[in-house]
Amino acid sequence: MPHSALEIAQALIRCRSVTPAEGGALCYLQDLLKRAGFETHRVKFSEPGMPEIDNLYAKIGRGVPHFVFAGHTDVVPAGDETRWKHSAFSGDVANGVLFGRGAVDMKGAIACFAAAALNHLAANKNSKGSISFLITGDEEGPAVNGTVKLLQWAKARGEQFDHCVVGEPTSVDVVGDTIKIGRRGSLSGTITVAGKSGHAAYPQRAENPIRALVNILHAIQEPLDEGSWHFEKSNLEVVSVDVGNAAFNVIPGEAKARFNVRFNDNHSVASLKTELLERSKKAAGATQFRIDWEPPSDVFVTKPGPFVDTLSASVAEVTGKKPQLSTSGGTSDARFFKDYCEVVDLGLVGQTMHQVDESTPVADLDRLTAIYRKILERYFA
Ligand SMILES: [Zn+2]
Numbered sequence: 001m002p003h004s005a006l007e008i009a010q011a012l013i014r015c016r017s018v019t020p021a022e023g024g025a026l027c028y029l030q031d032l033l034k035r036a037g038f039e040t041h042r043v044k045f046s047e048p049g050m051p052e053i054d055n056l057y058a059k060i061g062r063g064v065p066h067f068v069f070a071g072h073t074d075v076v077p078a079g080d081e082t083r084w085k086h087s088a089f090s091g092d093v094a095n096g097v098l099f100g101r102g103a104v105d106m107k108g109a110i111a112c113f114a115a116a117a118l119n120h121l122a123a124n125k126n127s128k129g130s131i132s133f134l135i136t137g138d139e140e141g142p143a144v145n146g147t148v149k150l151l152q153w154a155k156a157r158g159e160q161f162d163h164c165v166v167g168e169p170t171s172v173d174v175v176g177d178t179i180k181i182g183r184r185g186s187l188s189g190t191i192t193v194a195g196k197s198g199h200a201a202y203p204q205r206a207e208n209p210i211r212a213l214v215n216i217l218h219a220i221q222e223p224l225d226e227g228s229w230h231f232e233k234s235n236l237e238v239v240s241v242d243v244g245n246a247a248f249n250v251i252p253g254e255a256k257a258r259f260n261v262r263f264n265d266n267h268s269v270a271s272l273k274t275e276l277l278e279r280s281k282k283a284a285g286a287t288q289f290r291i292d293w294e295p296p297s298d299v300f301v302t303k304p305g306p307f308v309d310t311l312s313a314s315v316a317e318v319t320g321k322k323p324q325l326s327t328s329g330g331t332s333d334a335r336f337f338k339d340y341c342e343v344v345d346l347g348l349v350g351q352t353m354h355q356v357d358e359s360t361p362v363a364d365l366d367r368l369t370a371i372y373r374k375i376l377e378r379y380f381a
Pocket residue numbers: 072105106139168169
């Protein structure tokens with residue numbers, strides 16, 4: 001009996017694995033893979049002040065090439081569960097649609113890859129190379145005790161990955177219509193401008209920090225670039241301006257603003273910080289200010305080549321159409337793989353992710369399973 005992605009997805013959805021809870025999802029997957037001959041490891045990581053996170057690493061085979069599938073079994077909360085047509089952790093199927101938290105983000109894709117890998121292995125007993133699952137329980141949370149540490153752990157064990165597919169829901173309208181070959185970087189900061197508070201009627205005795213802050217915000221919102229071969233233009237959004245002054249007759253002593261930049265490969269974190277600081281200095285003149293930076297995530301792109309070609313050809317064989325190679329949207333755990341191996345994201349249609357009644361057509365699960373199966377066939381051929 002071939003493994004069915006639907007059955008695996010239902011079993012996973014029925015586990016209440018809302019970050020940071022394991023909820024039985026990793027246990028289920030570990031058991032499934034172990035029975036198929038995978039060597040499995042449960043790896044827990046912790047950090048002071050954060051909940052301990054359970055992760056799973058499973059591998060079959062010894063040689064090269066080494067293909068890794070990466071994903072997360074943790075899910076975002078269901079919200080008001082009474083608003084769901086089908087209970088959020090039921091895994092109900094109605095009219096050919098599977099409902100449940102994680103159906104598309106991303107228990108569904110894990111199920112598809114598990115079914116694809118197990119069926120591939122059953123049909124190719126002497127397959128060369130290695131297949132691994134690197135599954136975290138900490139993607140929707142702080143992402144501190146998940147993929148980053150699991151990759152370090154695997155490296156310390158001597159594991160070397162050649163290529164990785166992350167199963168985030170990248171498809172836009174139809175399964176396989178889009179592969180994310182890269183992700184923009186993200187950099188956030190808080191600008192604090194120091195002034196001198198005083199009476200609004202006596203501005204000569206005060207220094208209003210809002211004047212300098214407005215100038216700085218103008219300067220940093222100027223275009224950062226014109227886009228690049230694989231990326232749209234970088235963009236900075238001011239997301240908050242905070243003075244907190246309730247009085248009309250008081251010049252405040254301090255003003256703050258927060259911003260987020262989504263940047264392309266014309267920049268690195270370091271060069272972008274330098275650019276924004278220089279613009280701010282020029283705009284602020286003699287006024288004192290500082291920028292406090294949040295932990296950034298860097299930009300990456302897996303340039304089209306043999307690996308991306310294999311993926312595209314596999315998708316086209318199943319769907320009849322080559323996928324778009326995109327770098328739009330938010331970040332994913334793929335950013336942590338870029339220092340280890342070539343990586344892309346390829347998963348289900350993301351329209352209902354994080355929503356009430358998250359769902360996927362069962363036909364989409366079958367189609368993604370067929371795509372993953374083709375990828376494995378071509379990759380190990
Ligand atoms: Zn996800």
